[in-house]
Amino acid sequence: MSDTIENTVINDWEQLIAGTTATCIQHNRELVSKHSQALATHFYEHMLTTDDASVFLSHNQVKTRLHGSLQQWLITLFDIGEHYDLEATIALQVQVGEIHARIKIPMHIVLRGTRYLKQFFARLLQQEKLSPQLQNACLQHFSDTLDIAIEMMGYAYASTYDRNTRSDEVYRLFSITQNxxxxxxxxxxxxxxxxxxxxxxxxxxxxxxxxxxxxxxxxxxxxxxxxxxxxxxxxxxxxxxxxxxxxxxxxxxxxxxxxxxxxxxxxxxxxxxxxxxxxxxxxxxxKSSELEGGRDVLTKLLNRKFLPSVLNREIAHARNSRSQFALLSMDIDYFKEVNDTHGHEAGDFILQQLSSFLLNNSRSGDFVFRLGGEEFMIVLVDVNDDNAQLVAENMRNKVAMEQFSLPGGQPIHITVSAGLALFNGHPDYQYLLRRVDKALYDAKRLGRNRVEVSLSQN
Incomplete structure (x- = not known):
């Protein structure tokens, strides 16, 4: 998002706060804090009655976390006081907008939820027995604050969604024109x-x-x-x-x-x-164009540029077909020692050999990525808990048994640590990436040359 847009929103937000009485700000802060749970419950009760929203909010873990997140979002938004951090509040709206774009929640769903919040808050104000003037001022401040927050979300959503859409289209072209x-x-x-x-x-x-x-x-x-x-x-x-x-x-x-x-x-x-x-x-x-940028220069595997596109497509496929997929993340054990002992040319040679090995030992429908350094990832399509673990263990074992070679032809053996995470229905691919990263970290922490699994629990 451009600095001009952010500065404009900051200026508008500051004017909104300056134009609201301290009494109104305090009253809204206390009312939102007191009724945050009821506001969030009202929001999601209405949202989940529509098919277009239930697709994104059907996962139990999402509903549980989002309910608490919405409460905290409201409290943060209206906790206007001497130490109110407006820039941090705006950064939060940007983050929320980016998440919505990543999991492709349509903006009209968010706007609909905002409308329900305004209606519910109006009823809360009526119960407070305020003067008509103060009641109208408080409702106006509540509505204007939500509007400007959603506006900032919308800017972040649009830029992120456009960027992801371009990446999706480039990936489509890339998959068609691999050469x-x-x-x-x-x-x-x-x-x-x-x-x-x-x-x-x-x-x-x-x-x-x-x-x-x-x-x-x-x-x-x-x-x-x-x-x-x-x-x-x-x-x-x-x-x-x-x-x-x-x-x-x-x-x-x-x-x-x-x-x-x-x-x-x-x-x-x-x-x-x-x-x-x-x-x-x-x-x-x-040149290093958008299409060429989809391959790692050294290994010619897919790089992380197209990982979001692939994961979003696999999440959509898994939902539609009621199937599963898994992420298998691998790290070469003690790779620094290879570079330090034999030189970086030898290290690059090993990376190229391992890349070919992973491609040759993966199914044609799987996606093999080099994420950077000595870290690789395979998207295992149409698998379940059992066969995904079998694939992961077989891959780890085959690497350990394979004889790789240094540039001069000398043999060298390597092992990999691996983390495995099964897709469990969460619509945000970042959640799945965090799980597989944690599993890989555990594999290295627990002795390396092993597979640690994050199963499909919430």
């Missing part, structure tokens, strides 16, 4: 086909009054609907888009209107522009 060099040649070929088609139509006169637009060609459609999205952070992408517009809006009309030297000049310039596009396209594919 980037092939995709690059395919698009260069599509661009060449359009250029050849243009030259043929122009010289033979087959166009029926219209020359083929680059934006409507196979390359143009790929670039507009896929490439520009996947590579949007790179300046070369914008330059390609500009070249396409120049060709379609300036040079093709020049050729269309003139069948003489001016038209040929337009054709010559188009050929120069397409050469430029090919150069830019090649540059994009060879």
């Amino acid at each position: 980037l060099s092939t995709e690059r040649e395919k698009q260069k070929g599509a661009l060449l086909s359009w250029e050849n088609r243009l030259m043929f139509v122009y010289t033979v006169g087959e166009q029926e009054g219209q020359l083929p637009l680059l934006a409507a060609s196979d390359f143009g459609l790929w670039f507009i609907h896929k490439g520009s999205h996947a590579f949007e952070d790179y300046p070369e992408t914008q330059m390609i888009g500009e070249r396409i517009k120049i060709i379609d809006e300036q040079l093709l009309p020049m050729m269309q209107q003139h069948q003489d030297a001016t038209g040929l000049q337009g054709l010559h310039r188009i050929r120069e522009e397409t050469k430029r596009i090919k150069f830019l396209l090649n540059d994009i594919f060879t």
Whole structure:
């Protein structure tokens, strides 16, 4: 979220507080603190009656934790006093918005819940026998505070959701075009086909009054609907888009209107522009682009960039199919000693061999990641408690029995510590990651070369 947005919200929030009487602030603080449990209960009783909310709030652990979290959120929001930390309060709204985006709770559900809270708080105020003026002021302050908090959540939600959506789309493209060099040649070929088609139509006169637009060609459609999205952070992408517009809006009309030297000049310039596009396209594919960034440079495994996309997809699949999946996190034991004794080149060589080993010993439907350093993770799809543990133990045992080699050919044996966590219905993948991290930590703490399991309990 940008500093400008945050500063604007801080300024608005400060004005809201300054424009509210101390009596009203104190009364709302005490009323919210006294009735926080009832407010949270009212919120979730209404929320769970709708199908679109029950999908996200069906897990018992979620309901239990969220009920307490909502109470604390309300208390923190209205605990306005001498030591009120507005920046921390705003940071909390950002965090909540990011969590909602991560588990894809629609904002309309949050807004609906806010509406119920306002209605319930109005009834609480009526029971306090306040003067109409004070009652209206307190209700206005309560409503305005909720609105500005939800506004901040919305900013965080939108930016996080957009970022996750881009990552999901890039992952989809990545999964389709796993060989980037092939995709690059395919698009260069599509661009060449359009250029050849243009030259043929122009010289033979087959166009029926219209020359083929680059934006409507196979390359143009790929670039507009896929490439520009996947590579949007790179300046070369914008330059390609500009070249396409120049060709379609300036040079093709020049050729269309003139069948003489001016038209040929337009054709010559188009050929120069397409050469430029090919150069830019090649540059994009060879740089650390969004698609290339999905693979670890050393091992060519998936890196953590696409882990959220994969986990969200597997959570959705598990819900729809009533199946399970698991995370198997592994760390090479005493890997620092390998680097210190044999050098980092040897360490990299070991990492590459282990990566190939994990891929060759995983099912084609599983996802193998290198998270960084000597840590790897496998997403085991369509498993249950028993066979997931069997897979984990077999993998650990196979690594221990495998003979790896140093760059000079000398044999070396390595072992791995592993943590295993089964998906248990919680909609936030971060919860599952915390569980598998804890299991891996326990495996290393308890002696290494072992598997520790976090089963599907709440």
